[in-house]
Amino acid sequence: MSVSILDGFDFASAGIDDFGVVQAGPSLTYDAYTRAIARGVPPQLQYLVRNAACRRGFDDILPGARAVVCCVVAMPPWPDGEDEPRYARFCTLGDYHQTLRQRLSPLAEYLKSCGATHTRICVDTAPVLERELAVRAGLGSIGWNRMFIHPRWGSFVALGEVFADIEVVEKRALEGAIEACTPGRTGCPCAPGTRCCVRACPTQALTESGYDMHRCLAYWSTQHRGEIPEFYARSMGSTLWGCDRCQNACPRNRSQSPTTATPLDSPLPGISFYDLLTLSGRQLKKALAGSPLADAHPDIVRRNACIVLGNLGAHNHTAELENLALHSPTDWVRSSAQRALG
Ligand code: SF4
Ligand code: SF4
Incomplete structure (x- = not known):
């Protein structure tokens, strides 16, 4: 079944700030990922090694998957509060696994109503190379600080994906996905040797x-x-x-327009x-x-x-x-x- 369906879904009402589509195919950065974990992984992150092979493509995530809709949710600013402990900015989304799953569930249901038999929502809950997927979906690039950076929202965004066994027409085609997946290769205005994120890292x-x-x-x-x-x-x-220091220092975050996302009263x-x-x-x-x-x-x-x-x-x-x-x-x-x- 071939559909051009995403125009029929109201992403903004679902609380999703941007989206794009990736067609099923092998990962572009799997080799770089395996080289990175071969250099050693801290004990509590050994799952990155155990389930490495699942990141080769889509089938280990959802057998028969044909497309993944990648979603971006901008993080609200941190509410003021001087006597409270400080937390990284992602905490402004509350339990972001739960927050994003709630926002992506209507999209998964919508894809089913369009003919998908199976869908799977991933919110940092499955072995997915999600920054690569976001780049391939045309949503941004990877900064030297290894964060996915959206042209409007910067790196203070959360990513989530809906895998589906249905063909979904792409929103935009991306040239040079490998370049944009290589840290700092595209979009970073800092010159090598003067990178703000490097200087900020304690x-x-x-x-x-x-x-x-x-x-x-x-x-x-x-x-x-x-x-x-x-x-x-x-x-x-x-x-x-x-931590967030390498993100707070990044000029690609400082130049962002303020997010319109509603802050939680207190996460x-x-x-x-x-x-x-x-x-x-x-x-x-x-x-x-x-x-x-x-x-x-x-x-x-x-x-x-x-x-x-x-x-x-x-x-x-x-x-x-x-x-x-x-x-x-x-x-x-x-x-x-x-x-x-x-
Ligand atoms: S600035 Fe903080 S989060 Fe960024 S790389 Fe350094 S220690 Fe890690
Ligand atoms: S601080 Fe500079 S080098 Fe680092 S991610 Fe941001 S733009 Fe890229």
């Missing part, structure tokens, strides 16, 4: 010669289970979750440092449900709260830190609390 995860995920705070703060080495802990500064309503340090694991899980930290291990959240309070030199949580330093059953939470007190 840990040298991003250098003029490449990216090393072992040094990236986005990994240490959200994935690593254990004590964070002092250099990386100090580099976290006041940010409890993620983490009412959760203070006190809560993060004192709630039990079960209470914390409940308090974080529906937030961007919904899937986070409570000890990772507690450890990060200790680190940020230590970095800020905050003295108003000494009692909670002392309690954790003495009584947390997890050694790396105890040591993080002790370090914060020190």
